[in-house]
Amino acid sequence: MFSTHLKSLLGAAALAVASTSQTAIASTAGNVIEIKGEIIDTWCYFSGVMGDTDATRGSAHHTCALWCAAGGIPVGVRTDDGDVYMVLKFKGEDALEQTDTIMEVQSDFITARGVHYKRDGLNYIVVEDVVANDGITYLSHEDYDSVPPFSAPKKPKK
Amino acid sequence: MLHKLATAAAVAALVLATSVTAGAADFSEGSKAKAWNLYGEEKALFSGKVVDILCELSGDCPANCGDGNRQLGIVRDADSKLILVMKNRQSSFNGAAEDLLPYCNQKVDVDGLMVGEDEVVKAKFFQVQLIRPQGEGKFKKATQWTKAWKAKNPDAKGKGPWFRRDPRVLKQLAADGHFGLGVDYDQQYLAENE
Structure with a gap:
C-alpha cells in the first residue's frame, strides 16, 4: 500500500510532467491585444553588436533599423516596460515580403492591435492594425549621434 | 520493493521536468561557432526541425514555409523549445530565412550562437553559422542572404x-x-x- 507521502510525490511528478509537456510542445492559442511601443531592430537591440539597448533604437539607429528590416531580421515592438513583441506579420503582409509598410514605421512609436502568441519565453504578434502612429519620439541621436557611425548622412560626392 | 521503485520513478520524473523547464542546458559541446562577443553569447550545436514560426504557433501554414517571406525557427530536439533564428553568419544586416528555407519542415544540425536575454525578455535567440541535414555530410556556411538579394x-x-x-x-x-x-x-x- 502506498503511503500518503508517496501518493503526493507521484501526483506532483505527474503534474510537473504534464505541465512541462504543455509549455514545451503545445502551440499557444492567440489572443487579441493592443500594445504601445517602439518599432525596433531586434538583432542590434538584443545582441549589443552596435552598442547598448538605448543606443540601438530611436533616431540614432534609424538607418541601421532600415538596413536590418530590409535584411529580413525580425522587427519588434518594444513597450515602455522593456518587453518586446516579435512581429510575424504586419498589417496583413508577411514581415519579409517586398512591401514598404514595415520600412515606413521603423523607429516609430505606435499603438498596435493584433493577435498575440507566447512560447518559450518569447512574445510574438501578428499586427492587424496600427491604431495610432506618433512617429519617432525617442530622439536618441541627441545623446548617441548616429549608431553605427557609418550610418550617418554623407555629402554626395562631386 | 514496489514502494521504492515508485519513489524512484516519481523523483526521476520531477528531475526531468525541472531540467526541461529550467532551460539551462549547455549545447556548446562540439561547437565550432565563431565568437562575436555579443550579449549573453553561448556557443550552441544542436539538432531540430526547421519551422515557419507563425505556422508553428497558429496553424497558418503557407506552402514551403512562406517561400522566404516568413520568419523561420527551429524546434530543438533536446527540449522541444521553439528557437527564433534571428541572424545568419554574414555581418551585413542579414536575417536567416534564406539559409533555413531549403530545409523547411526538415531535420537539421545547426551550429552558432545563442544570444541575448535581458531582465525582461527571458529568452535567447539564435545566430546560425553552420547548417546541414541532420547527421548528413559536411556543414554549410549560413551565408545565402546576399546571393538571394542579388537575384531579387x-x-x-x-x-x-x-x-x-x-x-x-x-x-x-x-x-x-x-x-x-x-x-x-x-x-x-x-x-x-x-
Whole structure:
C-alpha cells in the first residue's frame, strides 16, 4: 500500500510532467491585444553588436533599423516596460515580403492591435492594425549621434 | 520493493521536468561557432526541425514555409523549445530565412550562437553559422542572404555593400532622412558636422 507521502510525490511528478509537456510542445492559442511601443531592430537591440539597448533604437539607429528590416531580421515592438513583441506579420503582409509598410514605421512609436502568441519565453504578434502612429519620439541621436557611425548622412560626392 | 521503485520513478520524473523547464542546458559541446562577443553569447550545436514560426504557433501554414517571406525557427530536439533564428553568419544586416528555407519542415544540425536575454525578455535567440541535414555530410556556411538579394534586385547596380544600394532602403532615406526626422534635418546635420 502506498503511503500518503508517496501518493503526493507521484501526483506532483505527474503534474510537473504534464505541465512541462504543455509549455514545451503545445502551440499557444492567440489572443487579441493592443500594445504601445517602439518599432525596433531586434538583432542590434538584443545582441549589443552596435552598442547598448538605448543606443540601438530611436533616431540614432534609424538607418541601421532600415538596413536590418530590409535584411529580413525580425522587427519588434518594444513597450515602455522593456518587453518586446516579435512581429510575424504586419498589417496583413508577411514581415519579409517586398512591401514598404514595415520600412515606413521603423523607429516609430505606435499603438498596435493584433493577435498575440507566447512560447518559450518569447512574445510574438501578428499586427492587424496600427491604431495610432506618433512617429519617432525617442530622439536618441541627441545623446548617441548616429549608431553605427557609418550610418550617418554623407555629402554626395562631386 | 514496489514502494521504492515508485519513489524512484516519481523523483526521476520531477528531475526531468525541472531540467526541461529550467532551460539551462549547455549545447556548446562540439561547437565550432565563431565568437562575436555579443550579449549573453553561448556557443550552441544542436539538432531540430526547421519551422515557419507563425505556422508553428497558429496553424497558418503557407506552402514551403512562406517561400522566404516568413520568419523561420527551429524546434530543438533536446527540449522541444521553439528557437527564433534571428541572424545568419554574414555581418551585413542579414536575417536567416534564406539559409533555413531549403530545409523547411526538415531535420537539421545547426551550429552558432545563442544570444541575448535581458531582465525582461527571458529568452535567447539564435545566430546560425553552420547548417546541414541532420547527421548528413559536411556543414554549410549560413551565408545565402546576399546571393538571394542579388537575384531579387538585378537593377541595384553600383559599388558598395547591398545596404547602400537597396531600393527599399534608398526610397525610405529619400523620404524621411537618415534619422527619420526628414531630409531637411540631414542637411542641418551635415552643415553642423562639416
